[in-house]
Structures are given as C-alpha cells and as structure tokens.
Amino acid sequence: MIKRLFIIVTLFATIYGCSSSQMATKNDSSQDKTTPQEKVDQPVDFSTMLKPPEGWHHWDEEQTQFRGISSELAYTKILSDNSPEEKVVVAVIDGGVDTNHEDLDDVMWINEDEIPDNGKDDDGNGYVDDVHGWNFIGGSDGKNVNHDTFELTRIYRSLHQEFKNADTTSFSKKKQEQYSYYKQIKSDYEEEVNRLHQQYNNIESLNQSMQEAKNILDEHYADSSYSYEDIQELDPTSQELNFAKNVMSYILENEIDSTLIADQKKQIYEFAKYGYNPDFNPRDIVGDNYEDKSERIYGNNDVAGPDPSHGTHVAGIIAAERDNGIGVNGVATNTYIMAIRAVPNGDERDKDVANAIRYAVDNGADIINMSFGKSYSPHKEVVDKAVAHANKNNVLMVHGAGNSAQNTDTTANYPTDKYGSAVSDSAATLWMSVGATSWKPNEEFIANFSNYGDETVDLFAPGVDIYSTMPDNKYEFQSGTSMASPVVAGTAALIMAYYPELTAKQVRQIILENSIQYPNQLVTVPSEGNPEESEQTIFPELSVSDGLVNVYKALRAAEEMSQ
Template sequence: GLTVAQAKASIAFDAKVKTVQPNYIYYPTVFAEPADDPYYGLLWGLHNNAQVINNTAGVADVDIDAPEAWAYLDGKVVEEVVVAVIDTGVDTRHPDLQGKMWINSGEIAGNGKDDDGNGYVDDVHGWNFANDSATLFMGVEEDSHATHVSGTIAARDDQGGVIGIAPNVKIMSLKFLGADGGTTADAIEATYYSKNMGADLSNNSWGGGAYDAALKAAIDSFAKPFIVAAGNSKKNIDRVASYPASYDCANIITVAAVDNRGALASFSNYGLKGVDLGAPSANIASTYPDDQYMYMSGTSMAAPHVTGVTALLMGFKPDLTSAQVKDIVMQSAQANPLLSLAGKTVTGGLVNVMKALELAGGAVVTPPPSSDTTAPYVVSSVPAEGAKNFKKANNLVVSFNETISIKNVSAILLTPTGSTTSVTLSVTTDGRQLVIDPTAATLSPYTRYTLTIGAGAVADAAGNPNAAWSMTFTTSR
C-alpha cells in the first residue's frame, strides 16, 4: 500500500543499502500497420525515388543513400559487427534473418548447461531477461517489435522480402521487453550482458521511466555506440527529459523520426541539445514474425536506420574509436540537412551512410562544429522555491537541463535574509546537477535564505553561460 516515494524512503533507512531507486517500466516506441508487399521498393528510407508508400507519395532522395554505399563498398573488406538489439525478442526463424543471428561460440545449444560460465544457460543467440530463459521468441503479440528492428538493420540480401542496411551484422537478441513492457533492472542486466559478451554497438528502441543512475552507469560502462530512439511524445526533450534518450552519456546517439517527405514525423520527440539527428521512421517495411512483413512507424524505426549505418561504418573502418564513429555519423547528417530538423536536433540533418563512408575513408575526423547557442537553465531545485522546514544540515541541489561545468564559483551565493554576508560554500557538479554544500556544519534554524546562481556561474559543453537565477527557502529547527 506504499507509494513509490514512501517505499524508497523506507528502504533508504537500512544502513546496508547504498542507494535506492525505482525499477521503472519501459515500452517500445512504435506504431504498426500491415504491409502489402515485402519488396525492396518499399524501403524508401534506403532509397527514396518518390515512390508511394502506404498511400503517401515521397520526396526523392529523402533517404540514407544505401545503394550508393553498397556500391562504394563493392570489393572492399568489411568486417563482421555484432549489434545488441535490447528490445523484445527476435523471431530467429524468420527467412530474412537466417544466418544473421549472433552465435555464442562458447555455448552448446540445448544441453541445459552454462558451457561458457557466464551465468546464462543455453544463451546461444542472446538471452530473455524478462523471463530469465534462453527462449527469445514468445509469440507474435510479444516479440514483433525487435523482429522488425532487426530486419531494418540486417535482413538478408536473398532476392526476397526486404534487405537490411548492414549485411555485415550479426544480431545479439537481448529481450527485456515483454507484453507489459520491461523493467530498469532487466535493461541494466541486458546492457552489461552486451558489454561482457562483446557486442560492438547497441540498438535501443524503447523509453519510459525517470532518470536512473544505475542504468546510466551501465550505458557509460558499455562505452561503445548506444543508439537510442528519441521517443514518440511530440515533446522537446531538452525541456522535458525522456530516458534513456536524455542521458548525457558520451556514447549515446539519440534519433528523431522523419517521414518520406522529409518532415519531422508528427509523433517524434526533438531537442536542439538532446536529439542528435533524424532518420527514416514513418511507414517502414521490415521483417515481422511468422514469415511476414509489416509497416511500422515510430522513433523505434528511426534508431535501427542509424544502427545499420553505424554498423556498416564500423565494419568498414574497425580501427575507429567510438568517439570517432559518433562524430562521423553526426557529420553525415550535418552534410544532409533537412529544413524540418533545423533547430530541432544537434545536426539539423538526416543520417546518411554514403557520406559517413566517404568521411571515414578520408582525412582525420574532427567533431562537427556545434550549432548549440542555447544557454543551460534550471529545471528544478532541492529545496524548491518557497520551501519551508528545509533540514538545515542538508546540501542544496540545483538541476539543469543539460550537463554543466562551474565557471565562476564566486557567483554562487547563499545569503540569509537581512544579512550582507553569504554563507561559505563548497560547490561541485554531478552531470546536470550543481551540489551546494555549506561548509559550516548546519545552516541557522528558522532562517530564510536566498540562493543565487549568478549569470555565467556555469556553462554547458558548448560554452553557453547560464542566465542569473535565484530562489528562497526557510530552514527548520
């Protein structure tokens, strides 16, 4: 009968507990509609010649230039890349996914033993974290989403059905989403599994829940490209965060949705700071369970386009660092601008695999110049404005919309009402949070204080300084 907050507070009193955080529920970011014909001509995201898709005419060349990239790679060495699809389960029996599944070479299928000693029995193609089993496919109702995602990334070029962007990919199926969504704990476990079992990058077409330090730590630990759907709530995630898209992890690439006419999809989240680039996502035809094909729409479909581009790039230039890979993918979009993405994403463009390969085959890669001119701003504080009975021994925490660094600590002041002398402070940053610790043991009781963060006290990664901000609160006994 406890609320989440009450349960969290109750557990936190246990001296053996280091931290407490809710086990949030996550969901796929997708809409579905049956496809008429499972042919290459439906794949406008790979090659858009203004064909009509699901009764909507496209605009030529609003695509990722996949055929041009395949021609460019003809005769070149492209190494195999393992993509962890952290999602629902994959229908490994689908004809277009035959030979495309990752195989755990340390495991013997079906013998009921943990041959490689990694803690998972018979994890030949991945693991079902939602049900704690090696059974990846539980049925069409539950596991269509990752099957569709996997086809966009890596479906076979076999003169039938559809074709994936990256023929060099093997799919590691890591199911943490079930019919009722998936938990933070399972997402974390899946992320660590992908790291420990050697995945080269990760596709994450899911979202929900709030900030979770343990999940962020898992993503940071993975360290390789972690492609994330921006979400389908039509919101600016610079102002209203959406996770995992909004984590400030260096390896995350967050993807918005674009339709076949080059418009930001009506459902897509966006953000000049929090969303990196766009990718095809509306009416995407791909593999579907039981040997079928389906149109699906959502940022869930945008992310695997970027994952496919990234995987092809990594196979072509395996010596690139993760940071270089991200820079190239970002520059490919910046070189392929769309009016609908201007001011809505970091790059303002649509991912482009041909441009990415050309960039990788050329000179030393440098990060794209920042188009970020938006100042960081406060989204919340503890205590809140006007709070009463704030415990005088507690630290103050001010949360910003993005990662910040301290530029002028003397501009951060905590002043009692009626005094001209401010309290001596120790100020640190923790990602997006400014932690303010009065160096005295406690603040004075029953006292009204004003916290001021002066203009230019902090700045974001692009060097944009904050505007002045202040709030007042009153301490308790």
C-alpha cells in the same frame, strides 16, 4: 504505433469534433515502384501518395526524390569493390526477435562457446544455453512476461500503499516531501487513466464517422470502387458530401482502416487491464528478487518470447540478409544480431535494462540498439552504471528518441545519456538519440509523433512507413522512432564492418558530422495539440547535428579518416 494513432485520432477529434468519418480500402496501384538504381526525372507527387514504395529509406534523394539514407548508392559506388573486414555484433534490446525468420536466421549472433540445449552454462558467463542472447523477463521454468504495468503505475502503487490512509499532521519535513511527490504521481496517474478513456471515446467516434462517410460515398459513387484521387476531385454539392470528402481524405492520408481501429481498441483494453492496473504484477513469473537491483543472473534463453514482432522488425532494419532474393535488405552487411529480451508490452524495468546492457557489453556487442523508452525511471542509477560500463568498453549506444511528440530538452525520456550522481562523469560520450523523419519532403518531413530536442536528440533518420521483417517470415510497414534508431545502428555497423580501425567515438563523430542538412526546410513541430495552432520551425532547430543520417556521406568520411 499506438501512440502514433492516438495523435492522429486526437487531431481528427479537434478538426472534425469527432462527429463522423469513413474508412475505405486504399488503392495502392498508384504506388511508385521505382528502384533505387533508377533516376527519376519526373517530379514525384508526394501530396497524392498514400504510402511510399518498399525500401524507400535506403534511397538517395538526388536519384529518387525520396529523402532516404543513400545506402543503396553507397553499396554501388563505394563498397562494390571492397569487402568487409570485420564481423559486427549489434545487440537488439527489445521485446524479442524471431531467430528463425528467413531473412534473419543467417545473421543471428551465435555464442560459439555455448553448446545449445544441454542445460549447462558452458562458457561460464552465468547464463545457461544463451546461444543467441538472453531473456531477462522470463522465468527459469520457461514461462515469460508478456504484459507488464507502466512505470507510473508501479510508482503510484508503491506510494499509494504507503500514503492512502496516512495521517499527514504528524509528518516530518522529509515525509511531507514524499507525500507531496505522491500527490503529484497520483495526479499524473489519474490524468493518464482519464486520457485513456478519452482516447477510447475518440476512436469510437472516429469509427462511427468512418462508417457514416463510407455510406455517403458508396451511395454517391453507386459502388465502393473509388480512389483517393477520385475523392480529391469530388466537388461536393451538399454539406453531407463535403463532410464525407473531408473525413475520407483524412482517413486515407493517415492510413487508417478498420483493422487498425480494432487493433488500437484492443491495445486500449490491454492498457486498462495491464498497464494502468495497480493490482497487476507479473514479476513472479521471472522469479528474481526484484528489490535486489544488483542481481544479474535470472531469466531464460527464450529470446523470442510471446510477442517478437517489434524486435523482429527492428532487427531486420539493421541487418536483414542482403541480396538473398527474398524479403528486405538490412542497412548493414556482415552484421549479426544479439537478441536480448527486456521490454514487455508495458514499460521496461530499470533493473532489466541495466542487465541487458551489461550482457551485451560483456558478451561482445559492438553496438546496442534501444528502441524503447519511458517517462519515469525510479532506479535510474542502476541504468546509469550500466551505460557507463558500455561507454568505458567502447560500445556505441543508439536510442530511439520516443514517440510522444515532445521536446526532450524539457520533458524526460529514459534511458538517457545524462548520468545522475551514481556516476562521476556527466554524460555518456558513446550515445546517439534518434528522432524520426517521414518520406514527405515538405512541412511534414518530421514524423508527427517524433520527440525532438535541439540539445538532446542527436540526429534524425527515416522512421515512417519502414518496411521490414515480422515473425513467421512476414514483412510489414511500421512507424516510430523505434524504426529510426536501427537505421542509425545499421549505419554505424556498416562503417565498423568496413573500417574496423575506427573507434566507436570516431564512428559516432562521422555519422553526426556527415548528415544531410536542410538548413531552410520549414517543418511542423510535432505536437498532440490543435493542428491549427501547430508551430513551425526550421529543421536544424530540432536536433544537435541539424541533420538526417546519410550512409554515403558517412562512408566517404570513414574512408578518409581511416587512411
């Protein structure tokens, strides 16, 4: 979410010079409330829609014009007379899951061999009271890591201690290479810190512009009750009013309000205090020997942690209880969430990611969802071995491609299916990298924050304005490839539940080969640069499969393959 707003604010700064902008309350009364079962005959005006209906990602395009995954159609047309044959377990490696949520409490994985809260490792797997999963960023005393540094900061801190006062004249060739790497890391670190400062300034300017535009429009309309449509119909009679119209249109179209601005300013503050602070190190909370990357038994059983919002949202997309009369429907039925906490507010550590993957595999997960990522992986070999372990044990891994608006064919995003020298094979075969699409069937079809890659991103899934579960029995729209990944994980789980004879390799093949194709769809390539210089290409150029995941087509293919 933070990355997405930074992109929006950067574009605003480029277009309007960060000079002014307003924020008004969105009028949602015009939202389309069409249900998935109703066929829409009248064209939907996506250009004036500020937010899609709840659950749009489940819908079928032919019925509703929204480019969803046709899951509601699949349940109605394919699965209505069938029953699932297998319980499927999806491990959600994330920042925590609210296991008591009203829409998740009955779909949480339960370790049947563990007696809850008796302080013993009943099943002998090394983890005490791991009833719903495990927390690799907590201590045995019950304390938890919340914030952590970014991986770039950790690398910079380590190298800076070694090279800050070094005499380079006596360096060997190897040492000189290490010093050159340090200089590059130092440059990258300083660039990111400067960028953070600029982002704060941009947001401050955006906030100021919002207030200026609000004052102008309040005076023009004599009150504050004006809608997006009113603003679009406004014929400015002055430069001041034209400025207010442009700014307000931009604000409403990008769903920016004062609460979001405050949240992002708070996040920037936390990035400066924790993420980019070389002197901050919370690892003592965990109590492990961090230098021992082979160590596996540490942490605690608190799978919610201090901030389970992200993981709860992800879990709901996959398997929120269907048709229970409350909340939302997950993509998959007969599917259970194994919660594994390894992702702090900051960058996850390679050791924790590797152990989280191994825990999932060794405790019966069929699928692993990984809605996280980073640009540096100093101990990639540890993660590679864990990924290879999952691959060997027929566990499907689904990973969000990332929210940096970058081409991952040329810019690294970890973890990845590509192995280093630590594994003899070249790449994992049971891996899917997922980019995010929006609900707009035009040049904005690709989410403006999504990573992409014709060789490294396998397919796309809905990832903009996805409505799902939040802690404390709440629900919320969120955006990111973090939301697109669980859509695909849920699709895989649904196939496995109804067609358990299929292997993970076959399920992956089915999903990729039965995506919806838009061969002539022109899209704007995600970029943080000047929107006036944005490139456009056709949708198939941005992923391996050239398509958008589709549950209906995938289930039809699974039915044929299983016969």
